[in-house]
Amino acid sequence: MSDALGEIINGAAGSAQGKEGTTVQTLALSCAAGFVLFGVQFGAFLIVRNYLWAKRIYQPRSFLIPLKDRVKPPPNNPFKWITTLLQIPPETVRCKAGMDAYFFLRYLAMCLKIFGPAAVLILPILIPLNYVDGKGTKTVGDTHYNVTGLDTLAWSNVALNQTDRYWAHLVLAILLIAWVCFLFYHELYHYVVKRQEYLSSPSHRLKASSTTVLITSIPKKLCTTAALMDLYDDFPGGVRRIWLNRDYEPLKTSTSGSSIQIACEEDLQHDLATGALWTEYLLPKQREHMWIPQRKYAIASRIPLVGRFFSLRVDTIYYCRRELARLNRELEAAIEDPDSYPRNGSAFIQFNTQKGAHIACQAVAETSPGRMTHRMVELSPADINWSALNYSRENRAVRFCIFLVLFVVLVFVYGLISFFTGILSKLSTLSDSTSWLRWISSLPSWLLSFIQGALPPVILVLILSGPTPIVLRAMTNGTRGATTGSQGERSLQLWYFILLLFELFIVPTISSGLTSIVEELLHNVVSVPEILATNLPTAANYYFSFLVLQALSISSSSILQTIRLLNYYVFGSVNTPDGVFHKLSFTWRTRIGSNIPWYTTFTVIGLVYAVIAPLMLVFMLLTFSLFYIVIKNNVLYVVRTGDVDSGGIWFPSAINQTFTGLYFMEFCMIGLFFLVRDTDGEVACEAQGIIMSVVVIATILYQIWLAVNFNGLYKYAPLRLEGEAQLRDREYEATRLAANLAQDRPESKETVESSEKTVDVAGKSNAATHQTKDLAPASFQTLRQRHAAYARSLSTAGLAPLSEDVEAQREHDHKEAKQILARLNRPLDESRLAELESHLAQVEARVGNTLIPRQRDVERQMFNDPISKIIMQHNDELEDISREERDMLLSVAFTHPVLRQARPAVWIPKDELGVSDDEVKRTRELSGDLTIDNRGAFFDRRLKVRVDRQPPDMSEFTWVMAEL
Template identity: 30%
Template sequence: MANSTQQTGSSTSAFVSTLIPNLIIFAVFVSLFIALKNKQTRVYTPRTTVPTVPKECQPDPSPSGAFAWVNHLLNKSQSWMIQQAGIDGYFFLRFLFFFATVCFFGACLILPILLPVNATNGKPDSKGFDIISFSNVENKNRFYAHVFCSWIFFGLIVYGIYRELYYYISFRHAYQTSPYIDSLTSTRTLLLTSLPKDLDDNETEIKALFPAATSVTFARDYKDLTKDVKERTKLSNKYEAALNKVINKSVGINMKLIKKNKELPEKTNEVESYIPEKKQPHHKLKPFIGEKVNTIEYAAEKLPELNEKIKTQQDEYLHAKSIGSVFLEFPSQLELQRALQAVEYYKPFRKSGTQAVSNATPDDIIWDNLGNSYYVRLGKKAIAVTVLTLMIIFWAIPVAVVGCISNINYLTEKVHFLRFINNMPHVLMGIITGLLPVVALAILMSLIPPFIKAMGKVSGLVTYQQIDLWCQDWYYAFQVIQVFLVTTCASAATSVVPAIINDPSSAMFLLAQNLPKASNFYICFILLQGLAIPSGALLQIVTLILSKILGRVLDNTPRKKWSRFNSLSQPSLGVLYPVYSLIGVITVCYAIISPIIIAFAVVAFALVYFAYLYNLVYVMGHAMDSRGRNFPKAMFQIFVALYLAEICLVGLFVMAKAWGPMALEIVMLVATMAAHLYLKWRFIPLYDVVPISAVYDAAGSENYHYPIDDQGKKEIAATGKSFWDGTTSPADAETVASSGKADASVHKPQPTFVGGEDNGESGHSVSMAALSHFFKPAENLNFQKTRSHMPAFLNETVEYTPEQVVPYLHPSVVSEEPNFWIGRDELGLSATLIGKSNGLLVSDENTEFNEKGKPEYTGPPPGYEEAVKA
């Protein structure tokens, strides 16, 4: 009897034991954030203080009040939020707000209905949260309440997905056709990989296929050059570190001699006066067995040789062998879109598996993967997929152990050596079954993303944007399979092991009955994600430690100190989306089975939203500009949650022999599948292309308007087909009919973005339309209205000087001779070392030593140029 009481009370004690520590952590972290926010501006508001942040991305200062920033940000306009958080950050916030809103309305619908249905006239032995869960229902007719609640709740989610995807496409097309984006080199450059053999290194044929292209640049094999550049980079890093080390150490020794009134060396400007040659920095030319050389002397001799060798190869870069990929630059986005939309309709491109990539900057390209043919790429992808699949399978072992721990007290009846657990206090039992597995699971999952990204590179992906999306796919799969499915099954199975051993035929029935009890673990999991994680994100504890403690020890050169202050952390959206998508999966799956979980999810999503609202505006730099591509992927991934929820309900109804509810839930499952297929057909083809009519419309043409009904789906297909058969696309046909010249009305897009605070919009920055407009996306989320909410800076165009034009060439081809930055000391050591540098670009400008003998910077490093968006 005592054992039974211990088991049934586990959910309550686990909840309390998880809630209290997380509340304490939340309170401590938030209190520290409030206390430090106005004092440590570099940590908590770097976007307002770091000079390298572009002016248009510098927000107004955060209000000084403890929580004044919350109201301050909530009252900002949508255009302001887009500008400050960036496109990708804005859509991540919109994703969080979507789930917070869905959970809020779901709670308003589900809790008043299902809590009484579950709690009344149930099983007499139910305890804790089990009383208000699906498992407490005995009357089969009550399951109709669960079915119809699922219909409304899941239907609301499906419609919400449709609405958000419609908005994303309108937004993407409006953003792409803005003057600012339209003027970027990356917007006018098309990458084609895996070219047919007859087109490889054949500029004449490429120009014949794409006559509008103004520049044709083939990717080439620079293996030897790349090897030399890597060697130079590695040696350059050693050289700069060694120069700074001997200067810093010599200055320190000199200060100690002065402090102790000891005699100073005769030549105070010579390193050898303070550090004998044997104690100066040395390194081995080969690991372990290589010759040991003086780093400064060797580098001063070797680097000029490498510079000359690299320069010779760079001058002959066009002689290298082409590797089957080409960059095409067009005079305008209009011509690029015509070409992009046509690629899939050219038969030789289809046969060779040619891939078209747009909106990629040179820094975004994974150059080593451009030489992969279609079949090589397929083989590499198969290897990467196999490795990750096996990893998912074997990763289930430690995750299953974590799941078992959450219900370990149920094993004591058959596993005798665990019976000591029954004697533990409720508080300790709660920590073991509640907090411990949640923390262990979070640590396990944090180890996965770097490996997934490495496998993405192995698979042959050609841009870092693609790797980020690859990571989002696979990390989401890991999260759903390991954190949800494996943990749920392990937790549910553990709770019924004794009963299954006694009566194996009852396994499926017992698992179905106990599946809702696994929700207790996820309530604890959501508490961790909703309290400790967002408060930790606000506190920026890692950044705080790095800047105030480790930074002072590790940053011993002017360049390191300059980089520490002027570099902002970047959000990895391919990692962030799956983490919070998982909370959505858990909430959707258990919303009907254990409704109380949805209340915790509302709080969790709200707190996470506020934390990232602050960080994306004031702390984090903008991630790579993927134009919000993670967002629609995340919206489609919600269907996984819907399928799992509906299948679980069908299974539970089958086990309960509730055939009517089962049939109705199957109807919902089929409807969800149909909606999923429709939305994929409707929206996926529109992700990366812009209808020609949108370009005309944005340019101020009065003869054609953006196709609101299908957002250009039919037109894009027609444009692609007409490119090769010589006919005129629908958009061009109408323009020609009215003006006589297809391109006469196409000029630079007109400045129509109001932006700022005066765009006619008020209230929450990322809120969806008012309830009365919720079911009218074509009227309220269309192309023109979306354009009116864009930031004003998008009216500007980027004007490139000849020096600022970044060519689409391998980084080793454009790699410049390195600059070396050392601290300028009063002893003249830096000047002496510059004189012995053998013509290398060594500089001590914008540096000095402080009164403690530590190097400081007073300006940017040598060769620094403000980045220009490509």
């Protein structure tokens, strides 16, 4: 067995290179397979995307998201679709899809800027230099060369008597490095500008994330409201509110149990209603039942096969009702005394100003090592991983060690998979060198080319893109314990990139590739430099077919939304109102942490082989052009980039990871330069190697310079922008309130003059620039009160101090927040619909061709779709409420979700026979601790569940949480 394995290893050429260059036939078959797959999926997309049933898959951002983020549906004509898509400016993407989507496209555009000019400059120069009078299959002296296929266009084909041509490779490599470094600086500078605009924008400064700091590992003596107040109240603006976090994991366990019981109850109620005509003939003992362990035989009841003899047979519906009532009682009793749960050593501290929050986040707070060193600002309440706040500093250290061990194991396992796909990619070589595999040579040439060219990349990518990001995300969020979802995505971005770099580049190019020349190295030690110089550049051959397949398959499956189509119409069958509502209202999310590493790795591969194998540039242009079109279509019309917009904080990390491509290219070229020999066997490119070594040092110094000058600007808002932003906030608020007053009934002369004076105090501004977004203005008296309150806030810098009675203050805040949310989430009646339609028509007429839904799409999709109506009735724009009301919502936002969630409710569909009405009545009579409802859900003619309202237990914060 060991001898057979040795024959395979020694005979394998590896996935990235072999003794013979990749033939045009192998590449053509790989391209043909990719183009066929692309044509089928892209053609299916063009056909089905215009059907009404498919718009929930291909255009959900036109009618299934809040009104302010909706986009105009694309034209039905495929040519107009592509032209319209390419003409949409990047700023529109930023406004409609967010900063993450904007910089996602910006990174892909940067890659096109890298490889486009490089292809124009490098291809006309290096391909003739590499091909003309090259080694080919010539015999020079006692040496016979065998450079064939696509290798004749690469570095290794330059003849020994033409080594002066390598000066062109050096010059072009330096120019490419300089161009890439310039683009990196330009993109990072642009990122800093946009990031600071984002942090200082009025809409962002209204959010709690801009003024709230999370601090962990707080010592017990400081983990009190008074101690933290004394420590941080001296920062600019002072402290507005402090939340001391506690370990509510037992409450989460009860909540999970309630969810399980509710799901079971709803499924059974659905079956009961749909089978009502024949279930009336069933006896009570024939109803759905289940077995539960008897208390005195709890251990014996868990024994397989015999455990049922120690269990009780109960009616499933009645049991679920009793269990749900019990869990609700326990949960509500526990919530009555939340302070009885232990503190976990972390706290949210909200400041009155953004300046105070950002300064506090950077300030050293504790003298003990490791205490209060983990501080975070710009975090949204909807993005917090509450379980991770319970981890101590020591616990996190242990978890990180476990994470590293698991990651190393994962790299090793995938390394084996990559190695064996490399063996599969060179079956023809194996058949010549391995006796028991000679039968492979009898296969048809087209089949062998398909197996070697198309199959290995497909297998590898299916494994790396399928379960791998799911496993890594679970490791970063669960095992390592990321504090927020954004932090988990950035951690995933780093470790996933490292894994892909190993499995897609290092292992195929170096480790597996070297097995193809082991035999030659052992038999001809003297010619080691020549063998390495000839074989290493041929590693690019594998990536030609690899990139073509990935560009065509990934782009076509992404635009067709293959997985979502299967989940929605094949595997995603649901039969409860809750399931139907979430299925119809769900907007697909694309995770930055599992997407960007792929494009970063492709960029690294392209940079490494841009000069060594110039043909790579053609495939890089094809790859990133397709990706750019598909990703732009998806972020505008189909997906969201996560639950919360992180502000593009991952973008600098992607740039720094792309530097890896420059370093690999430089080190590879240094080695290749020193390995080049002339006809006399002497080193022919020593000068080029020395120059490239200097370039490596310059690149390292340049990256350090970028880090020193830019790192401080990625995360925090500069003080100068804080002052300017405060002035803009006052101008914006005063102008907005004055505009609201002008829209209501006429005022007395004294009131108008008073309003004008208040506006003058804040500073003059163009009112047309800041037109109000309120579609239904509040009453005149409310506006007067809001205007007077804000006028007072201009003269008095502080807000109301913290209440001494924390519990009373919390109850008061929660009650006030629910009243505000009830006003924001008002029912969507016909007058409200007419008002929204009129507003959209006015904006369309005033602005013109903007990304606001067309009238016919508004009538057909927005106003006729029940889920769209539900989403439209919720106002998630914090600019439309007063500062006091907004502050009241924020006071509840950073409390633990189990303390502010509604009581879990059973939601069943209404039926014509009255079965669900009877079940609702019986359940309510059973216990007052149960909530059940059948309004807003019903059966259609085919007994399919339909909904026209949101679930009765949906939290009031669901629609505004991401905006807080």
